[in-house]
Amino acid sequence: MKNTIMKDTITKYTHIMALLAACTFVFASSALALPAPTDEIKPTLNAIITILLDPALKGEEKKTERRTKIMAYVNSGFDFREMSQRVIGKEWRELTPEKQDHFQRLFTKLLENAYIGKFESYSGQEIQYLGERIKDDRAIVTTQIENNGQFIPIDYVMIKKEVKWMVYDINIEGVSLVRNYMEQFKAILRRDKFDGLVKLLEDKNSTFE
Amino acid sequence: MKSKKIFLHILFMVLVVTAIPAVQANAGVKNDGSDEEIDSFFEQEETFDPLESLNRVFFVVNDKLYYWVLKPVSTAYTAVLPQDVRLGLGNFFVNVAAPVRVVNNLLQGKVGDAGIDFQRFLINSTLGFAGFGDPAKEAFGIKAKPEDFGQTLGVWGLGEGAYLYLPFLGPLTCRDAVGFVGNAALHPATYVLTDFPEEAAYTGTDKVNLMSLHPGLYEDMKKNSLDPYISIRQAYLEYRRNKVLDKDVKTNVFREE
Numbered sequence: 001m002k003n004t005i006m007k008d009t010i011t012k013y014t015h016i017m018a019l020l021a022a023c024t025f026v027f028a029s030s031a032l033a034l035p036a037p038t039d040e041i042k043p044t045l046n047a048i049i050t051i052l053l054d055p056a057l058k059g060e061e062k063k064t065e066r067r068t069k070i071m072a073y074v075n076s077g078f079d080f081r082e083m084s085q086r087v088i089g090k091e092w093r094e095l096t097p098e099k100q101d102h103f104q105r106l107f108t109k110l111l112e113n114a115y116i117g118k119f120e121s122y123s124g125q126e127i128q129y130l131g132e133r134i135k136d137d138r139a140i141v142t143t144q145i146e147n148n149g150q151f152i153p154i155d156y157v158m159i160k161k162e163v164k165w166m167v168y169d170i171n172i173e174g175v176s177l178v179r180n181y182m183e184q185f186k187a188i189l190r191r192d193k194f195d196g197l198v199k200l201l202e203d204k205n206s207t208f209e
Numbered sequence: 210m211k212s213k214k215i216f217l218h219i220l221f222m223v224l225v226v227t228a229i230p231a232v233q234a235n236a237g238v239k240n241d242g243s244d245e246e247i248d249s250f251f252e253q254e255e256t257f258d259p260l261e262s263l264n265r266v267f268f269v270v271n272d273k274l275y276y277w278v279l280k281p282v283s284t285a286y287t288a289v290l291p292q293d294v295r296l297g298l299g300n301f302f303v304n305v306a307a308p309v310r311v312v313n314n315l316l317q318g319k320v321g322d323a324g325i326d327f328q329r330f331l332i333n334s335t336l337g338f339a340g341f342g343d344p345a346k347e348a349f350g351i352k353a354k355p356e357d358f359g360q361t362l363g364v365w366g367l368g369e370g371a372y373l374y375l376p377f378l379g380p381l382t383c384r385d386a387v388g389f390v391g392n393a394a395l396h397p398a399t400y401v402l403t404d405f406p407e408e409a410a411y412t413g414t415d416k417v418n419l420m421s422l423h424p425g426l427y428e429d430m431k432k433n434s435l436d437p438y439i440s441i442r443q444a445y446l447e448y449r450r451n452k453v454l455d456k457d458v459k460t461n462v463f464r465e466e
Contacts, residue, residue, distance in 0.1 A: 110433075114432070114433035115433075118429075148296075148422070149296075149346075173448060173451070174448055174450070174451025174452075175443075175447045175448050175451075176447060179253065179443060179447070180434075180440055180443045180444060181434075181435075183256070183440075183442075183443045184434055184435050184436040184439045184440055184443075185435070187436060188435060188436065197435075200435050201435070204435055207432070
């Protein structure tokens with residue numbers, strides 16, 4: 001009698017253990033196999049497009065609301081820390097965390113000022129996803145978009161972070177956004193040091209207001 | 210007159226000589242979808258800008274020219290001519306330059322692409338009302354395969370040489386400056402238009418028309434950058450390097466996967 005109860009309990013435990021093991025396995029494997037880079041960028045871009053086409057969010061008076069919503073999605077798919085690190089280069093590691101954060105805020109603001117306005121002329125053109133390439137922890141997602149009868153190639157350069165692929169550069173017609181700023185900042189850092197660069201960025205951002 | 214000719218010869222020699230040391234620079238870049246190709250996507254050649262201080266002077270000159278001459282002219286032009294007409298005119302300018310594309314495709318061994326551009330030229334010159342329309346693309350889906358002599362030189366392994374920022378012409382590498390001469394030799398306008406004012410008017414209209422179709426590009430770049438000179442230099446160099454590497458081909462590689 002006692003023996004059967006024992007047996008039952010053991011079977012029960014084995015089942016639970018098996019279930020737990022199965023769960024762990026499923027979770028572990030889902031963590032190992034990240035979604036493909038294209039599958040990461042697509043929902044982000046689609047969400048931004050939905051906001052841009054939303055009639056309730058159109059117009060100058062909705063600008064702040066619209067941009068806040070767009071930036072929330074941009075932040076989930078674009079890695080501004082990585083971008084900031086890359087545009088500064090070697091000197092990044094010598095900066096205090098406060099200075100790094102401050103720079104990241106300024107640089108993100110500049111990109112927002114400079115490029116979100118560009119999105120706003122978007123009128124529903126289809127983004128074509130042409131393919132992706134992965135090498136180690138980096139990937140390129142190739143897309144194109146039609147504008148006035150011409151196809152503009154836009155590539156998203158991504159990096160693998162713990163749980164997902166994040167965009168850290170955009171190449172339009174082969175011209176890299178991050179590299180463009182990196183080259184500009186290189187000369188400024190040499191001449192005016194980090195504090196000079198911060199000053200210039202603050203001045204630049206104020207010209208957009 | 211004679212001194213002008215000598216000056217041009219000297220300029221040409223300088224351009225060729227400065228381009229030679231970089232001959233090897235991109236000879237090793239492959240375009241077969243291998244690891245090397247993906248690496249070339251992340252890594253860039255060093256920028257060679259020994260004339261930076263002089264270039265920056267011309268940058269200021271062209272900037273003034275832009276705001277004092279080009280922009281007012283383009284604004285008036287845009288106001289007078291509707292977009293259809295400007296697009297048509299843009300097609301016309303592209304169509305006339307077909308020999309440049311056909312010959313350079315051949316020089317790069319792209320016989321098929323040369324045929325495509327030749328076909329486009331025949332269709333657009335006839336069905337497209339002397340090139341103002343683009344039925345080759347719109348009705349037949351045949352797209353241009355743009356190649357110029359600067360790209361041909363790059364494909365042949367000639368390095369880009371020093372970066373130049375010239376009055377009126379704007380950004381150029383030495384390689385593209387040599388290419389510019391080669392393109393002119395292949396362009397029908399060089400033979401049809403005989404005197405300088407005619408050629409200047411032709412080129413001027415081409416540029417103003419192009420600018421009217423892409424308004425604000427230069428001003429945007431200036432507004433978005435902390436150092437417009439470097440921003441434009443970097444964008445120009447990467448754009449041209451990409452053309453030499455044939456991004457179109459690269460995109461096809463991506464598409465097959």
